[in-house]
Amino acid sequence: MPDVEMKGADSKAKDDTKKEEKEAEIPKPVPVTPVAEIKSNIALIERAVSTLEPRFTHRVLRTLAALRKRIDATVLRTAIEEVYTKDVPEKKTLLSWVPEGSSADHEMDVDTTATPAKPTTPAPAVPVPEGEIYLRLLILHFLLTSPETYQKALSLAVETVEKMQSLNRRSMDPIAAKIWFAVERAYELAGELADARPLFLAAQRTASLRHDDETQASLINRLLRNYVHYNLYDQADKLVSKTTFPESASSPQFARYHYYLGRIKAVQLDYSEAHTNLQQAIRRAAQPKTAPGFYQAVHKIFIVVELLMGEIPERSLFRHPVLEKALVAYFDIVKAVRTGSLSQFQTTLSKHAAQFEVDKTYTLIVRLRQNVIKTGIRRLSLSYSRISLRDICLKLHLDSEEDAEYIVGKAIRDGVIEGRIVHEKGWMECASQKDGYGPEVSEVFARRIGFCLELHNESIKAMRYPLNAHRKELAAAEGAREREKELAKEIQGGELDEDSMGGDF
Secondary structure: OHHHHHHHHHHHHHHHHHHHHHHHHOOOOOOOOHHHHHHHHHHHHHHHHHHOOHHHHHHHHHOHHHHOOOOOHHHHHHHHHHHOOOOOHHHHHHHHHOOOOOOHHHHHHHHHOOOOOOOOOOOOOOOOHHHHHHHHHHHHHHHOOOHHHHHHHHHHHHHHHHHHHHHOOHHHHHHHHHHHHHHHHHHHHOOOHHHHHHHHHHHHHHHHHOOOHHHHHHHHHHHHHHHHHOOOHHHHHHHHHHOOOOOOOOHHHHHHHHHHHHHHHHHOOOHHHHHHHHHHHHHHOOOOOOOHHHHHHHHHHHHHHHHHOOOOOOHHHHHOOOOOOOOHHHHHHHHHHHHOOHHHHHHHHHHOHHHHHHHOOHHHHHOHHHHHHHHHHHHHHHHOOEEEHHHHHHHOOOOOHHHHHHHHHHHHHOOOOOEEEEOOOOEEEEOOOOOOOOHHHHHHHHHHHHHHHHHHHHHHHHHOOOOOHHHHHHHHHHHHHHHHHHHHHHHHHHHHHHHHOOOOO
16 A cells, blocks of 8 residues: 555656646747837827727827837837838938937847737838827937937927927827927926927917817926926916816826926915825825836925924835835924924934925925924923023024014914913913813813703703693683584574474474
């Protein structure tokens, strides 16, 4: 019996090794090369134009973020050569915008070793205009990766916009929304973002008249970014009030729109509305690993707005893997506001001033000085029953005793602390902290109990019957009885008369 069992175990081991060998022999699928992916995307765009189905174009645009990281000059040149089989002017124009590749031989080897795609119908010699605009979009993204080609990208962006507007095809609208983003990026990197504003305004009016929701949403965000970049918050607010953001826009566009709204409302001191919009931006944004830059930018302004509202952000927010390094300076600001140390706040502000300027949150963080002072005054009121204005000035690092008196008076008026200022003697008397016992507390409870008892008695009285109501019912009952007696007498009298009449009645 033991020998039989050993044979069975050996056979099982041999079967497992055979299966592993067979699995190893199966070739793994080779990833599609960028050239093949571009050609398949052009085919999908042509299918979308021929069948009037924009979902194929949307499928192509969803791969844009991953594809643009894999392209280079050689890939673009090879794709254009294979898409345009004939020498047409469009082909020469596209090739003129693509610079010469440095590692052409290596890239060409990689492209030729890829497995071909599934056999399909032969592609036309010249693709549809939407395919040309898509290739221009890829070239734009490639030119924007190097500072040496920023001016060339700007020239290509201007030419692409002119060609796109001259074609005036509704099947090109989804690609046009992506083109406007690349155009804005080209103007920004070339240092001419202000010159793009009239172009965006004219295109936005045209898109709204044509009910092109995707392009309209993209252009509204482009204009808001333009205004915020130059600190033109009043004009941005007017744009928001005069336009209606399309409800059918994608979630990333909505996230950007709420982000810009949050920045505008924060500058206008409407912190509650800004907090709501920034929360919507965080909820609608892409995954943190997909778009870490936008995720970090939203949380930076979100933390400052929470501090301006008098709230302290959660500590777990600063431990997020994507936010941990980006929010180091803001974590120091939160600690300074929480402790109420004005010196620590000023030190942190001067230390990270350059980063706050880059993030465009410096002006908002400067407003936190009043919150820090209020927190410090509250801590002093809890520690001292009476403290001179001079000591307050020294502990909070204020400029003069007059500033300290003004700040303490405003804190008392706003209800931050309880106390009064004795101007003649130059000190602040803080109200004693009330505990849960004592005559004052018993008086408060006595008033509350008296109010409850009075409310109970009034409720009981309201449930009673009205006075003398029963007498009216008795009078009505007696009247009814008298009427019944009279009626009975009349009936009885009538019966006697009929009996006395005789006959066979």
